[in-house]
Amino acid sequence: MKKAYFLFISVVLTLLMQSCLHEKNTTFDLPAAERVDQSVADYTTLLESSEGGWMLHYYAGRNYSYGGYTLLLKFKNGHVTAMGDVLDPEEKATSEYEVVKDQGPMLSFNVYNKVIHPLAAPWLGNPEGIQGDYEFAILRATTDSIVLRGRKWKNEMVLTRLPKDTNWDEYMMGIITVKDGMSVSTYNFIQGNDTLAQGSIDPDTRRITVTLGQTKWDMPYCTNATGIVLRQPITIGGKQYQNLTWNETERALTEGELKVAQYTPSNHKKIDFWVGEWQLKTSLRKRITLTLERATAPNTLKGYLLYDKVSYELQLTYDPINGRIELPGQPVIDPTYKYPAGIVMVPASQKDSKLFGEGKGSMYFTWNEDMSRADAEDSGQISGYTVDSFLGVAYGEDLSPLLNPKGGYVYAFTLPNIEYIKKLK
Structure with missing residues (x-):
């Protein structure tokens, strides 16, 4: 009798154990998925609940290595409207968005938005751009703030609820x-x-x-x-x-x-200071002048490089933050009509015997109060090399550089080892 009783108890316990295991799977597996679904719905409701929208302090670059941007975002009916100090702070753009399931809920700007996506777009020669995100894991939230983490670059940032009466244009x-x-x-x-x-x-x-x-x-x-x-x-x-x-x-x-x-340092000069005639000092034993005047576009200057009695028109940029000017490589019109496809003024390193392509490298001219001149320095755009010269490479009818009998480039002008410019008038 005892054996039968113990056998009965053993069978019951086994059945109860199986039932508990089945119930555990039901409680912890299926509801876990349901909880993610519910959080997706809850976060969508929270995002769309702010009548004034949200402000996002957005940080770009791996380990916050680039800058910060302010985005204003309003979510409604599966669409987001955005403004921000990215390209044009007065531009407003609307596109679709989603809160989706990933390893947890994720805010995804899955359709191109002219305000948001430039932060994650590649540049020519820089496939990672400024290392921005357009998909964000949602880490936690309250009624008034939502903590996000960029999916690719992992920077954390916070969405903050804006007051109902916030005027975006005024902001x-x-x-x-x-x-x-x-x-x-x-x-x-x-x-x-x-x-x-x-x-x-x-x-x-x-x-x-x-x-x-x-x-x-x-x-x-x-x-x-x-x-x-x-x-x-x-x-x-x-x-x-x-x-x-x-x-x-x-x-x-x-x-x-x-x-x-x-405070304004002594080497900071306003754009009008740079207008006038300057002597350009290179390692050549010849007189070279650069005459500057205001151009029509903001913070730009037009330059006339006088070299061997020929005047070449150049474009320079004024840097209002540091009060200096920048001379980049650029195409140059040939006023002599000697070279069918014109000239390209190419940045170069005399020190390293390197010639860089158009659009790569430039030089700054910064005022030196003690020496009464503007010293030339490399802008640091080309890693591992220093731009110290410019060479005017001549181009032929086939849009290729012209070559001399020895196989080298033909130069309309050369500006080796630029040291400074000194004002003449």
Whole structure:
């Protein structure tokens, strides 16, 4: 009898164990998938619940190595409308979006948007562009904020709910005003009455760089309607600073006791300073002049290079942040009509006996107050080499470089080892 009883109990326990295992699979496997489906629906509802939209502080580059951008996003009926300080801050673009299942819920801008996707687009010669994302894992959320992580480059960023009455056009105009005011990249960092250091806030790279005590801060920032927001707080004397407000009157950013005040270094010159006739110093023993005048496009100059009594027209760019000018490689019209397809002024390295292609490399001219001249320096665009020269390569009817009897290029002019330009008038 006991044996029969124990046999009965054993069978019952076995059946109960199988039932429990089956119930465990039902509880933890199927509901897990259902929970992901539910989170996708919940995040979609949350995104579309903000009548004023959301602000995204967007950071590009592996390990936040590029700059920060401010995007305004509004989600409705499977579409997103976007504005941002990416290309044209006044442009508004609408496209489709989805919250999809991946390893968890993911926000995907799966159709091209003229505001969002340029941040993830490749450039000519740079297939990774600025290393931006258009798909984002959703890590966590509250009613007013959603934490995202870029799918490819892994940068974390936060969507913040905007007030219902936010006027996007006014907000973007505020960003434009702040950017226009921050037209010089050099700043004094002042806490109370003490000037701690000099650093840079560069609106081109959208990065702040300063060494305070033993700590070097180099990070991206985003611009908002009243100032800038650092990706992470900087700590000075035990106090943290992250949200800096722009004061147009003082030309400074402030937060609490910290003032980051603009100053103009002596080598910063306005564009009109560069207008006039300059002597171009190279390693050649000949007189070469460069006459500059304002061009029609903003921050551009037209140059006339006088070389062996022939005047070649060039284009230069003015850098308003650093107050210097840039001379790039470029095609040049042949005023002598000697070369059927014209001339290409190609950057070169005399030191390394290297000739670079058009569109690769350039030189800056920066004012040297002590020497009363503008010193030439490589812009650093070509890794591992220094551009120190320009060569005017002549082209023939077949659109190929002309060759001399020895097989070398034919040059309309050569500018080897450029040192500086000195003003004549």
